[in-house]
Amino acid sequence: MQTHTLLFFFIITILLLDAVWGWILEELNRKSWADKVPERLSDFYPQEKFEKQKQYRKVNHRFGKISSTFSLVVLLIFLWFHGFARVDELVQQLTTHWLWRPLFFFGVVGLASMLIGIPFSLYETFVIEEKFGFNKTTPKTFILDQIKGIFIGAIIGGILLGLIIWFYEFAGRWFWLYAG
Numbered sequence: 001m002q003t004h005t006l007l008f009f010f011i012i013t014i015l016l017l018d019a020v021w022g023w024i025l026e027e028l029n030r031k032s033w034a035d036k037v038p039e040r041l042s043d044f045y046p047q048e049k050f051e052k053q054k055q056y057r058k059v060n061h062r063f064g065k066i067s068s069t070f071s072l073v074v075l076l077i078f079l080w081f082h083g084f085a086r087v088d089e090l091v092q093q094l095t096t097h098w099l100w101r102p103l104f105f106f107g108v109v110g111l112a113s114m115l116i117g118i119p120f121s122l123y124e125t126f127v128i129e130e131k132f133g134f135n136k137t138t139p140k141t142f143i144l145d146q147i148k149g150i151f152i153g154a155i156i157g158g159i160l161l162g163l164i165i166w167f168y169e170f171a172g173r174w175f176w177l178y179a180g
Helices: 003-031 047-080 083-094 100-131 139-179
Strands: none
Touching: 003 047, 047 083, 047 100, 083 100, 100 139
16 A cells, blocks of 8 residues: 555544544543532522523534534535645646745635534524523624634734644754644
């Protein structure tokens, strides 16, 4: 088996193991949830409010499993069909500069990831949060928050990633030692 094929399956295995481990930890955490308000808090925290909070956690737990599974499946499909290589080819058509190329690459991947997550954010905000009376967000605020998130992420993330790329480029083959 070729090295790149072995590495590909190693990455897939790590992703799957990480997902299974996360699901196991989430399930163990869910099983530890109390059925009623602890005795010490019963004077301050009414049982009705606790029940509502418990239902909210259950709904969020189920929704989190669905969204994380969807994200994993999309990532595995993207890997299987060489999506990262295709994004890199697209970016290479724009620039081959040592700094701009990785910045554009991670920008495209990050933007795609955000776009895939928007339906889940919409559902969480306007269905789940609304159902439990927690939603104070309007559609306009939601859209503006998404736009602000893109710009802030691009600026802060771009600067930090640019510094890492610069450090990697100038540290050369000893980058791993300095980074460690």
